[in-house]
Amino acid sequence: MRGAGEEEQETLLGTGYCSTNLQSVLSTFFVYITHAEKRGVQIVKHIEKGINPSSVNEIYFTGDYLLKGFRIGVVAGIIALTEAVAIGRTFATMKDYQLDGNKEMVALGTMNVVGSLTSCYVATGSFSRSAVNYMAGCQTAVSNIIMSFVVFLTLMFITPLFEYTPNAILSSIIISAVISLIDYEAAILIWKTDKFDFVACMGAFFGVVFASVEIGLLIALLGRRTAILGKIPRTNVYRNIQQYPDATKVPGVLIVRVDSAIYFSNSNYIRERILRWVTDEEEQLKRDGLPKIQFLIVEMSPVTDIDTSGIHALEELYRSLRKRSVQLVLANPGPVVMDKLQASSFTSLIGEDNIFLTVADAVLTCSPKFAEEV
Numbered sequence: 001m002r003g004a005g006e007e008e009q010e011t012l013l014g015t016g017y018c019s020t021n022l023q024s025v026l027s028t029f030f031v032y033i034t035h036a037e038k039r040g041v042q043i044v045k046h047i048e049k050g051i052n053p054s055s056v057n058e059i060y061f062t063g064d065y066l067l068k069g070f071r072i073g074v075v076a077g078i079i080a081l082t083e084a085v086a087i088g089r090t091f092a093t094m095k096d097y098q099l100d101g102n103k104e105m106v107a108l109g110t111m112n113v114v115g116s117l118t119s120c121y122v123a124t125g126s127f128s129r130s131a132v133n134y135m136a137g138c139q140t141a142v143s144n145i146i147m148s149f150v151v152f153l154t155l156m157f158i159t160p161l162f163e164y165t166p167n168a169i170l171s172s173i174i175i176s177a178v179i180s181l182i183d184y185e186a187a188i189l190i191w192k193t194d195k196f197d198f199v200a201c202m203g204a205f206f207g208v209v210f211a212s213v214e215i216g217l218l219i220a221l222l223g224r225r226t227a228i229l230g231k232i233p234r235t236n237v238y239r240n241i242q243q244y245p246d247a248t249k250v251p252g253v254l255i256v257r258v259d260s261a262i263y264f265s266n267s268n269y270i271r272e273r274i275l276r277w278v279t280d281e282e283e284q285l286k287r288d289g290l291p292k293i294q295f296l297i298v299e300m301s302p303v304t305d306i307d308t309s310g311i312h313a314l315e316e317l318y319r320s321l322r323k324r325s326v327q328l329v330l331a332n333p334g335p336v337v338m339d340k341l342q343a344s345s346f347t348s349l350i351g352e353d354n355i356f357l358t359v360a361d362a363v364l365t366c367s368p369k370f371a372e373e374v
Contacts, residue, residue: 084125229255257299262310
């Protein structure tokens with residue numbers, strides 16, 4: 001059951017939404033009677049009535065542009081699906097329901113196939129329209145059917161009435177709806193929990209607000225992190241030393257965990273970040289008069305996939321470490337990742353004896369004295 005505070009908040013938001021709609025009607029009326037558009041007020045201007053005619057006869061499966069169209073379609077489809085799923089998950093979290101990615105893909109595909117028969121542009125989940133729907137109190141998919149019918153009637157009969165609607169009013173409707181979706185408390189919690197996650201969160205937020213959903217997703221994707229691991233006392237478990245201050249570092253060994261798949265979009269960042277970890281650790285060891293790093297163990301259990309750019313980044317990392325007399329060691333790569341590493345001969349490059357099932361096994365080989373003391 002929802003709390004009274006939540007219901008009161010939704011009531012207030014709904015009241016604000018109705019107020020915004022009333023303001024849009026009044027502003028359109030006043031612009032019409034005063035002709036404020038002649039004094040610098042930006043308006044929607046003329047909108048064509050009706051819907052697009054059928055363009056089935058203009059679809060061709062041959063010609064010079066077929067391959068180009070196919071490439072553009074694949075890229076546009078991937079971006080549209082990513083955007084729709086990201087927006088869907090946002091509202092699924094807010095309304096506490098499950099999102100089926102397969103059904104989303106089928107729905108988007110059907111919608112765009114049908115839309116292409118009338119020369120529609122690529123359609124996907126709209127963040128602004130979804131926010132407006134949410135603010136209006138819509139609960140089920142029936143709202144989309146009703147909205148489509150209303151849009152159809154609008155296009156057919158009352159489109160001219162929107163000619164004098166100020167652009168600022170349209171923006172205010174979207175802004176008032178989207179502001180309600182900003183979870184300040186979650187952002188504060190992220191800041192308290194992990195500063196790096198907060199930076200990635202803010203980067204994605206401002207990317208969406210000032211650029212596009214695609215840019216925001218790209219920023220979020222680039223904001224993947226790595227962590228240094230240490231051994232939890234009286235166990236064989238290795239965890240983030242920032243999360244577990246009692247975790248002990250292994251002398252002569254640096255253990256780094258990669259917390260995401262390694263793709264072309266983040267492979268260079270991961271390689272540079274790991275090298276930065278190594279450099280900082282070596283400088284600290286030198287100041288403390290401790291032995292240098294001889295092994296770098298990369299914990300890869302969170303790495304669900306890797307592409308060619310990611311493998312090349314690992315190869316460059318291996319060569320950079322060799323110049324520092326540091327041996328690269330992998331721990332617990334998944335089956336998908338392992339198959340690709342073997343297919344690319346990367347396992348032969350670093351040596352299969354430098355790939356272990358667990359971090360504990362790797363430490364036992366790289367630093368047997370430390371393992372025996374523990």
